[in-house]
Amino acid sequence: MKKLIFVAFFALLGAALFLEFKRLTIKPWPATHFEEITEHFKYGSIGAEVDGFPYAIWRELPTIFAEDLPRGFAEFGFLTEPGHDLPIGISVRRVGVERVGFNCGTCHVSTYRLEGREGLVLGAPANALDLQAYIAFLTRAARDERLTADAVIEAAEANGRTPGIWQKIVLRFVVFPRLEDQVAGLAKSLAWMDNRAPHGPGRTDAGNFWRERWGLEPAKDTRTGTVDFPSVWNQRIRLDGWFHWDGNNRSLDERNISAALAGGAPEWLLERHAIGRISDWLMNFPAPAYPAEIDAALADQGAAVYAREACGTCHDPGGAMLGQVTSNAALGTDPERTLLFDDRMVRYFERVGEGYSWQFDNYRVTDGYANMPLDGIWMRAPYLHNGAVPTLAALLAPPEARPETFYRGCVDFDPVAVGFTCTGGFAFDTTRIGNGKGGHLYGTALPAAEKPALIEYLKTL
Numbered sequence: 001m002k003k004l005i006f007v008a009f010f011a012l013l014g015a016a017l018f019l020e021f022k023r024l025t026i027k028p029w030p031a032t033h034f035e036e037i038t039e040h041f042k043y044g045s046i047g048a049e050v051d052g053f054p055y056a057i058w059r060e061l062p063t064i065f066a067e068d069l070p071r072g073f074a075e076f077g078f079l080t081e082p083g084h085d086l087p088i089g090i091s092v093r094r095v096g097v098e099r100v101g102f103n104c105g106t107c108h109v110s111t112y113r114l115e116g117r118e119g120l121v122l123g124a125p126a127n128a129l130d131l132q133a134y135i136a137f138l139t140r141a142a143r144d145e146r147l148t149a150d151a152v153i154e155a156a157e158a159n160g161r162t163p164g165i166w167q168k169i170v171l172r173f174v175v176f177p178r179l180e181d182q183v184a185g186l187a188k189s190l191a192w193m194d195n196r197a198p199h200g201p202g203r204t205d206a207g208n209f210w211r212e213r214w215g216l217e218p219a220k221d222t223r224t225g226t227v228d229f230p231s232v233w234n235q236r237i238r239l240d241g242w243f244h245w246d247g248n249n250r251s252l253d254e255r256n257i258s259a260a261l262a263g264g265a266p267e268w269l270l271e272r273h274a275i276g277r278i279s280d281w282l283m284n285f286p287a288p289a290y291p292a293e294i295d296a297a298l299a300d301q302g303a304a305v306y307a308r309e310a311c312g313t314c315h316d317p318g319g320a321m322l323g324q325v326t327s328n329a330a331l332g333t334d335p336e337r338t339l340l341f342d343d344r345m346v347r348y349f350e351r352v353g354e355g356y357s358w359q360f361d362n363y364r365v366t367d368g369y370a371n372m373p374l375d376g377i378w379m380r381a382p383y384l385h386n387g388a389v390p391t392l393a394a395l396l397a398p399p400e401a402r403p404e405t406f407y408r409g410c411v412d413f414d415p416v417a418v419g420f421t422c423t424g425g426f427a428f429d430t431t432r433i434g435n436g437k438g439g440h441l442y443g444t445a446l447p448a449a450e451k452p453a454l455i456e457y458l459k460t461l
């Protein structure tokens with residue numbers, strides 16, 4: 001027994017020292033930090049760069065793969081602001097060599113185009129960003145014969161970034177050899193995507209990355225957790241309710257940390273201070289006002305319809321059921337996302353953060369989806385948790401009249417139907433598992449004349 005305690009003690013000590021060593025190895029290279037919180041949201045670090053793609057290679061990919069990426073990373077929907085080299089949602093940190101990672105802005109910033117204007121909206125679902133296609137490209141590119149150390153050096157020179165001799169050595173003998181292993185591992189861990197509908201722009205799988213991490217073998221089934229990115233502004237009015245599409249957690253801390261972990265930050269390197277700052281800022285960061293004219297008289301009529309139909313019971317601050325979960329037996333939207341988060345998932349979530357002060361213990365199983373506020377709803381299309389309904393007009397139509405396929409991924413805003421109406425791009429197929437367009441029948445049986453009024457009112461929220 002004594003011997004056992006002795007061994008256990010040293011095992012623990014070893015583990016602690018190893019963690020401390022890992023932290024020390026990156027200590028000389030602090031995460032990118034911006035004083036201005038909006039800059040931090042868009043370009044700062046949440047600690048997700050550790051296993052990221054090497055920056056020296058990453059930034060030359062649009063040159064080396066010019067045929068595949070005529071518009072650079074914008075091809076996947078990444079947004080770039082004037083005066084910035086990096087797209088919104090990409091941070092760089094040195095971890096030995098510089099690596100790129102995601103941050104909160106990756107999935108929670110978007111734009112719209114309306115009447116010739118384009119508007120950037122922080123906190124909006126990144127409706128045009130196809131993360132899955134981006135990751136597939138990176139894994140393909142890493143194994144493509146066009147990607148060699150010579151090609152990277154040549155592209156860097158052409159782009160006016162001639163690497164020094166030491167940088168060339170590191171690139172050839174450190175970065176490249178490791179890249180192959182890293183990418184082979186990544187490709188294998190994403191095999192589960194092959195038996196599911198593609199996410200397309202604006203969505204990701206909220207459950208299967210976790211299942212893969214926990215060894216639950218998602219490649220062996222078709223259970224699907226694909227969700228639309230949500231808006232993240234105005235968090236204060238959400239505090240009394242349950243978070244996430246299925247309302248599976250009400251702890252703010254766990255929600256923030258799980259967001260960072262899902263973005264690729266390891267437990268030992270969470271930038272908790274930065275994440276906390278962003279979380280505080282999002283509390284009162286307002287939803288965007290509708291950017292064009294609203295017909296006030298029509299909106300007034302719509303407000304009366306909204307009140308008569310009791311939409312606010314579930315959707316308004318102060319509404320009796322705001323933040324509560326509506327059982328899917330009554331709601332009838334696609335069940336996959338809520339079914340995926342079952343007892344077993346909760347048990348695994350409770351082990352996340354083992355040994356840390358923040359270890360999770362607030363996850364729960366629900367049988368439906370959470371009633372959320374509709375603030376800034378005009379900018380949250382496509383609608384429902386799985387993004388299966390392109391516009392508000394389609395949401396107010398009976399399910400059989402909602403489009404069976406539609407295009408996603410553009411930012412052309414349609415002020416009549418309210419949503420993005422794309423004439424090309426990613427074809428979203430509502431017949432695939434997890435993509436169902438059914439349910440949420442509220443308002444679908446209204447007289448035809450009342451629907452435009454209700455839509456006009458929804459623009460004011």
Ligand code: HEC
Nearest residue numbers: 102103104106107206227229230232243244245259260263
């Ligand atoms: C890879 C994309 C991605 C990244 C990166 C990301 N999120 Fe999210 N976020 C999501 C998705 C998807 C959901 C919805 C998950 C669900 O409910 O199934 C979500 C949910 C949320 C919610 C809850 C919204 C609600 O109404 O319940 C908040 C708040 C949030 N994220 C904030 C953040 C913050 C803060 C960060 C940075 C630390 C972050 N997110 C990073 C994709 C992302």
Ligand code: HEC
Nearest residue numbers: 309310311314326333369370371380382383384385442443
């Ligand atoms: C019993 C509660 C309840 C009532 C009543 C209700 N809703 Fe909802 N609503 C929900 C839930 C739950 C969702 C999320 C469903 C999902 O994503 O699968 C939702 C989703 C929505 C969305 C899409 C949100 C998004 O971000 O994609 C809109 C818009 C909406 N409701 C409008 C209305 C309107 C308008 C009415 C009244 C005609 C109404 N709702 C009545 C519970 C309700």
